[in-house]
Amino acid sequence: MKAVEVEDCWKKFRIPHERRTTVLENISALFQILGGRRFAYEEFWALRGVSFSIEDGESLGVIGENGSGKSTLLKIIANILRPDRGKIKVNGRIAPVLELGVGFHPELTVRENALIYGSVMGLKNREIDRRMRAILEFSGLERFKDAKLKNLSSGMQMRLAFSIAVETEPDIFLIDEALAVGDIEFQQKCLNEFEQFKSEGRQIILVSHDMNLIKRFCKKSLLLSTGKQVCFGPTEEVVDKYAGRLSP
Numbered sequence: 331m332k333a334v335e336v337e338d339c340w341k342k343f344r345i346p347h348e349r350r351t352t353v354l355e356n357i358s359a360l361f362q363i364l365g366g367r368r369f370a371y372e373e374f375w376a377l378r379g380v381s382f383s384i385e386d387g388e389s390l391g392v393i394g395e396n397g398s399g400k401s402t403l404l405k406i407i408a409n410i411l412r413p414d415r416g417k418i419k420v421n422g423r424i425a426p427v428l429e430l431g432v433g434f435h436p437e438l439t440v441r442e443n444a445l446i447y448g449s450v451m452g453l454k455n456r457e458i459d460r461r462m463r464a465i466l467e468f469s470g471l472e473r474f475k476d477a478k479l480k481n482l483s484s485g486m487q488m489r490l491a492f493s494i495a496v497e498t499e500p501d502i503f504l505i506d507e508a509l510a511v512g513d514i515e516f517q518q519k520c521l522n523e524f525e526q527f528k529s530e531g532r533q534i535i536l537v538s539h540d541m542n543l544i545k546r547f548c549k550k551s552l553l554l555s556t557g558k559q560v561c562f563g564p565t566e567e568v569v570d571k572y573a574g575r576l577s578p
């Protein structure tokens with residue numbers, strides 16, 4: 331059975347060209363909008379015709395230069411963004427660990443954010459309460475459970491997101507550079523979890539600039555460039571293709 335199917339996926343964003351730097355300019359722009367004036371926007375296609383699928387038990391690496399569409403693709407698979415064209419099919423429960431801020435509220439405490447994030451992942455409050463100790467222990471945030479999230483470092487926030495996602499016991503784990511902001515000890519915890527997922531036949535879709543990490547955990551990989559699919563296939567071949575594009 332296919333774990334994830336992406337068929338002819340396109341996603342665009344609109345970039346405004348009207349620049350406003352003062353309060354007066356912003357107020358003026360509001361009246362112009364209310365008066366029916368339209369502003370110029372440029373269409374930016376973050377993804378253009380991406381298609382691939384992975385089987386149940388396979389993991390996928392997503393690689394490419396910054397701005398190639400990797401994070402956008404993961405957000406679409408996670409149903410955070412909707413594609414403008416194309417179809418996405420996912421079989422199983424997804425746990426996304428994406429860029430900082432997704433699913434969290436800076437004014438709430440660590441414990442409150444864990445309750446909300448766990449609920450979004452499909453757990454009932456009673457179940458989250460039961461798993462709270464494990465979440466805090468895995469993330470190393472026991473002392474900070476009543477601290478507001480905005481007072482935590484980016485690494486601590488990512489540790490919390492990863493720890494909650496682990497406790498939801500997902501079928502498919504979406505990871506966007508989660509190890510880039512963690513310390514060595516926490517990175518090793520994450521790698522141990524990845525090994526466990528792999529042995530259990532669960533899927534990881536991993537965005538990373540660390541090619542050794544991609545080779546270690548991902549049977550297949552997808553190479554993107556400026557939103558376009560360059561190639562998809564066995565990881566060794568795709569990584570070699572990427573390395574070749576980077577060579578002078």
